[in-house]
Amino acid sequence: MWRPTIALGLVLVLTGVCVAEPVVMPLWPDGAPGAKADEDHDRPTITMYAPPDALRTGTAVIIFPGGGYQNLAMDHEGRRVAEWLNGVGVTAFVLKYRLGRHGYRHPAPMHDAQRAIRTVRANAERWRLKPDRVGVLGFSAGGHLASTTGTHFDAGEKDAADPIDRVSCRPDFMVLCYPVISFTAPYTHRGSRANLIGKGFDPELARRLSNELQVTEQTPPTFLMHAGEDKAVPPANSVAFYQALRQKGVAAELHLYAHGGHGFGLGKPGEPHAEWPKACERWLARQGLNVKGG
DSSP, X not given: OOOHHHHHHHHHHHTTOOOOSOEEEESSTTOOTTOSSSSGGXXXXXXXXXXXXXXXXXXXXXXXXXXXXXXXXXXXXXXXXXXXXXXXXXXXXXXXXXXXXXXXXXXHHHHHHHHHHHHHHHTTTTTTOOTTOEEEEXXXXXXXXXXXXXXXXXXOOTTOSSXXXXXXXXXXXXXXXXXXXXXXSTTOOHHHHHHHHOTTOOHHXXXXXXXXXXXXXXXXXXXXXXXXXXXXXXXXXXXXXXXXXXXXXXXXXXXXXXSOOSOOTTOOTTSGGGGHHHHHXXXXXXXXXXOSOO
């Protein structure tokens, strides 16, 4: 259901008026497919953070906060990241996706992520974005979800009744931060796996969602970042995905920092791992995305 404050903000954005405040939009205004109820956690949304007009580049990034498919770190892996991206001219969208703690297992989170990409791309013109510059950025389990969008996508249904469903859900680039990648390797994050596919999971489903095994030549260019001492989600996840990308000839860059642990978001000021946003800005610029930093 639309809420009045949300509807007002959306109208302002759609009519081209500059809105300083973030704008929250439901992915399915009439209710998400497979919704179990009509509580807040049953309604996936994207929150748009628009950069100042003077910085706007037309590049969009959809942010998937982490939380083990159990919770969502919406502040340090959501809002703060959106504000950083705004500072380099990127329009950011923070996705609130459905979670295992509320009974939503695969494919609900993937459907939410794919719908977010389609929504941003379908509205590119009215939101002053480039439809071929829609990327994803995910942290931890959100990194698993982001890498899932880059390895499980389609071109859309050209005859779909909903125009959003007619466009591709393939991201144009990915940024993966200390991501969960594998559900089959010894270094998997078991909590994320259990929350997404259950403790008594189907081994074939676990293999399909081990995204290092699903990389193809069509997987988008990817920037990866991880701390070497991460004990929650070992850096072997990022290394495996990087190697798979390179084997398929996909452009990729991996940054491993000696310290930082897990879940540090943009990083602690003064620590080497806090340099990753600048490294990412330079990488984005090299992809031709015209970011203002770097």
